[in-house]
Amino acid sequence: MPEKSYPMTAEGKEKLEAELKNLKLVKRPKVIKRIKIARSYGDLSENSEYDSAKDEQSHVEDRIDVVEQMLKYAHVVDADSVDPNEVSVGKKVTYTEVGEDDPETYTIVGSDESDPLNGKISNDSPIAQALLGKKKGQTVEITPPGGKFKVKINKVED
Template identity: 65%
Template sequence: MAQKSFPMTAEGKAKLEQELEELKTVKRPEVIERIKVARGFGDLSENSEYESAKDEQSVVESRISQIEEMIRFADVVDASAVDEDEVSVGKTVTFLEDGEDDTEEYQIVGAAESDPFAGKISNDSPIAQALLGKHVGDKVQIQTPGGTMDVTIKAVE
């Protein structure tokens, strides 16, 4: 069975590596210490501190595994290898919705690094899927959960 690749920018991969390091060197030891302290409180069957620490350990270990897999199968995208005016992962696209006065601007990134509030949308999102491979000046129809958007690509950086 083929493994899923995780498209991402070099910046996104570096952030994941930094998070992994933090989890392994800071968070994991903190949780282990909490478990040790909680064991000292006595009967584990009624020890809420112990249960809480074990739950947190599970979350931390799960996130470590998830990040390790994303890094192992990372597909770091080189946006400079694509035409200058072509929308691709790693590039920022500016578009104008028909009938609107204000443009919208998003950087298209891998799902692992998406942050819509920071203007970074996943390459798997409906907007990115519709825009990928298009060029400045192209008119694009985007199907979103909220309806259809007709847009014109104004800039790609």
């Protein structure tokens, strides 16, 4: 069974690489040091410092595994290789809901880069799924949880 591909922007991949480096070279050594110090306190059965450090170690190691997996199967999307009017990962799309006047603008990014409050939505989101592959001028039906609505794509930018 093939592994999942992780579409992302070049910027997103660079951020993941930096995060992995930080996890391995900064966070992991700090946690190991905390564990050593906590062990020196003696009885581990009632040592909350040790338990806390082991929990943190587990979180750090889990995140390292996830980031390594994502980088291993990363698919950096080159938005420049796609039709300039076509919505794809890495592009900014502006649309207006049919019957409304206020346009909305989002950049479609890989799931780990998602930051809706800053205008970056995951390629796995219902909105992005409906828009991907569509072109400027098209009207698209979006079906998020809670109902359907139609939008007209006004602009697609790199």
